[in-house]
Amino acid sequence: MKILAALALPLAVLAGCSQPELHAEGGWVQLPAVPGNPAAAYFTLKGGVEDNALIAVTAPRALRAELHQSMQQGGMAAMEPVRRVPVPARGETVLAPGGTHVMLFGLDRSIASGQGVELLLTFEAGPAIRYTLPARTAAEGAPER
Numbered sequence: 108m109k110i111l112a113a114l115a116l117p118l119a120v121l122a123g124c125s126q127p128e129l130h131a132e133g134g135w136v137q138l139p140a141v142p143g144n145p146a147a148a149y150f151t152l153k154g155g156v157e158d159n160a161l162i163a164v165t166a167p168r169a170l171r172a173e174l175h176q177s178m179q180q181g182g183m184a185a186m187e188p189v190r191r192v193p194v195p196a197r198g199e200t201v202l203a204p205g206g207t208h209v210m211l212f213g214l215d216r217s218i219a220s221g222q223g224v225e226l227l228l229t230f231e232a233g234p235a236i237r238y239t240l241p242a243r244t245a246a247e248g249a250p251e252r
């Protein structure tokens with residue numbers, strides 16, 4: 108029994124190093140400056156062993172969530188829905204202000220600064236991922252890195 112235990116630990120460590128798993132990191136939910144306006148979620152997706160893509164997001168405390176891409180249109184900031192957000196194998200995709208983001212419509216107005224907002228992230232391949240982000244007010248803005 109002692110020999111088995113000694114073997115099991117190094118194997119687990121090796122597996123953890125060599126097999127990156129698709130997951131989400133960091134980020135926050137930006138509450139709207141004007142109550143009733145949409146909120147936005149920003150975070151980083153870390154790729155697994157194969158190319159994948161985020162294709163849908165839902166949030167239990169929002170009426171609707173959409174994947175959006177920000178852009179400049181005739182000198183004005185605009186955005187449009189996107190169908191898929193690629194997450195390269197062993198790479199990362201950053202959802203950030205001015206770029207790709209998750210728009211949350213009808214987010215529960217009782218959510219205050221620091222409270223967790225849960226997202227369910229659906230990918231082209233593999234199981235969906237539940238990820239909870241802290242809410243920040245418009246005055247707080249982006250967290251310091």
Ligand SMILES: [Cu+2]
Pocket residue numbers: 175176186208209210
């Ligand atoms: Cu948007």
